[in-house]
Amino acid sequence: MSRYNYTRRKTTEVRAGNVGIGAGNPIRLQSMTNTSTLDTEASARQVCAIAAAGGEIVRLTTQGEREAANMAAIRDRVRSLGVDVPLVADVHFNPKAAYRAAACCEKVRINPGNYVDPARTFKKLSYSDAEYADEVRKIEARLLPFLAICREHHTAVRIGVNHGSLSDRIMSRFGDTPQGIVESCMEFLRVCRKAGFRDVVLSVKASNTVVMVRSVRLLVQAMDREGMHFPLHLGVTEAGEGEDGRVRSAVGIGALLTEGLGDTIRVSLSEEPESEIPVARKLVSFIPECARLRRTAPIVDGVMRLSLDEDDAEDLMLKAAMAAGAPLIDRRATSLVVVNKGVPQAALADSILQAARVRFTHTEFISCPGCGRTLYDLQGTIARIKDAVREASATLPHLNTLKIAIMGCIVNGPGEMADADYGYVGAARHKVSLYRGKVCVEKNIPEGEAVTRLLQLIREDSALRVCGNGEPHTKNPLKTGQG
Numbered sequence: 466m467s468r469y470n471y472t473r474r475k476t477t478e479v480r481a482g483n484v485g486i487g488a489g490n491p492i493r494l495q496s497m498t499n500t501s502t503l504d505t506e507a508s509a510r511q512v513c514a515i516a517a518a519g520g521e522i523v524r525l526t527t528q529g530e531r532e533a534a535n536m537a538a539i540r541d542r543v544r545s546l547g548v549d550v551p552l553v554a555d556v557h558f559n560p561k562a563a564y565r566a567a568a569c570c571e572k573v574r575i576n577p578g579n580y581v582d583p584a585r586t587f588k589k590l591s592y593s594d595a596e597y598a599d600e601v602r603k604i605e606a607r608l609l610p611f612l613a614i615c616r617e618h619h620t621a622v623r624i625g626v627n628h629g630s631l632s633d634r635i636m637s638r639f640g641d642t643p644q645g646i647v648e649s650c651m652e653f654l655r656v657c658r659k660a661g662f663r664d665v666v667l668s669v670k671a672s673n674t675v676v677m678v679r680s681v682r683l684l685v686q687a688m689d690r691e692g693m694h695f696p697l698h699l700g701v702t703e704a705g706e707g708e709d710g711r712v713r714s715a716v717g718i719g720a721l722l723t724e725g726l727g728d729t730i731r732v733s734l735s736e737e738p739e740s741e742i743p744v745a746r747k748l749v750s751f752i753p754e755c756a757r758l759r760r761t762a763p764i765v766d767g768v769m770r771l772s773l774d775e776d777d778a779e780d781l782m783l784k785a786a787m788a789a790g791a792p793l794i795d796r797r798a799t800s801l802v803v804v805n806k807g808v809p810q811a812a813l814a815d816s817i818l819q820a821a822r823v824r825f826t827h828t829e830f831i832s833c834p835g836c837g838r839t840l841y842d843l844q845g846t847i848a849r850i851k852d853a854v855r856e857a858s859a860t861l862p863h864l865n866t867l868k869i870a871i872m873g874c875i876v877n878g879p880g881e882m883a884d885a886d887y888g889y890v891g892a893a894r895h896k897v898s899l900y901r902g903k904v905c906v907e908k909n910i911p912e913g914e915a916v917t918r919l920l921q922l923i924r925e926d927s928a929l930r931v932c933g934n935g936e937p938h939t940k941n942p943l944k945t946g947q948g
Contacts, residue, residue, distance in 0.1 A: 487696030719787030
């Protein structure tokens with residue numbers, strides 16, 4: 466498969482209820498509810514809203530056995546409303562919840578970073594080869610009972626690795642790398658193959674588009690070497706909202722779609738879940754045009770030039786980001802000129818360059834889309850933090866070099882914030898913890914005070930950036946690298 470000529474990758478087919486994934490099926494559109502999975506009516510209404518928008522698969526968080534068991538009631542209520550989209554249980558940390566969900570859902574997502582290995586502490590662990598092999602065997606012992614339940618109930622599985630939740634074991638062996646992300650996935654996939662369980666979809670996600678794209682490509686190469694052809698689900702985690710969220714998703718997801726990779730997609734926006742579907746539909750529909758744009762756009766002295774003729778602002782940003790994504794991520798181009806109807810679009814080009822981790826020109830907000838685990842008003846908080854940062858930028862000019870992560874809960878929080886300077890993470894109901902990088906510096910702050918405390922922390926750190934002579938402080942806590 467040529468990276469810059471579009472041919473869709475051939476895969477096996479996986480069935481999630483009445484929906485086929487991979488093989489000759491259309492690229493499927495997904496979203497995820499943000500309601501409590503214990504609230505049957507609210508969850509069913511949101512599933513139906515996503516389906517009405519065109520969503521073909523809907524995922525719900527199942528953080529415990531009670532939530533997993535209630536998926537049956539949600540399924541029955543959704544079916545009573547005349548909607549038959551497959552429901553997917555999203556499981557972290559709790560294999561017993563996966564067992565319960567497998568008996569009543571069309572598909573279950575498990576995360577290799579926390580399904581068998583303990584919750585990460587970012588500690589460096591040391592294993593001999595024999596000890597490491599013993600740890601890998603534990604995966605088989607824990608996974609086989611789950612696969613047996615899935616086989617009995619014709620339930621599909623997504624092995625979904627997130628960059629932000631790699632285990633200490635994987636990190637210690639492979640580092641914080643795409644290779645580690647891929648091996649975390651392959652360890653579980655090899656167990657599935659050994660057990661003859663083939664209803665598996667794979668995903669390897671990150672909020673950093675470069676890491677995400679490189680990881681998916683490496684995963685495909687690893688599968689090819691081992692004679693595997695499972696379908697892929699694509700997404701950029703914590704993409705954000707508004708233009709930033711759309712551009713970042715189009716750069717990452719679009720780069721892979723135009724290479725022929727991807728059988729289902731989710732555009733993770735910090736907005737209402739159903740608003741993700743029209744954007745995802747556009748990405749899929751734009752594949753042929755953007756593959757052609759990428760192939761024909763001139764790159765001279767590292768500058769890629771895109772010429773478009775679009776009336777719709779969203780279409781313009783998505784097409785430009787999709788077409789430019791792979792050349793920028795691969796560093797075939799290191800600068801970008803976007804011209805629409807003869808008018809240069811400098812701000813859009815800057816946003817695309819930032820999404821591809823080439824050049825940073827404004828504060829980067831890494832925010833999750835929210836789910837049933839979210840412990841505070843996510844969308845309102847994002848707006849307040851952005852307003853506060855905007856107001857502070859006059860006195861803190863270095864803010865345009867910072868990355869601020871806004872996370873609904875701890876599932877990906879500290880890990881995804883490894884690429885961020887500061888993190889704002891739900892800790893308990895209406896309680897927030899603040900992070901500097903991966904280190905929690907303030908715990909369980911009341912939600913009403915947390916935005917002010919975050920800006921105070923940034924200001925305090927800013928004061929340490931320079932000594933009295935104006936030189937950079939040698940123990941600067943800020944991390945402004947572009948990743």
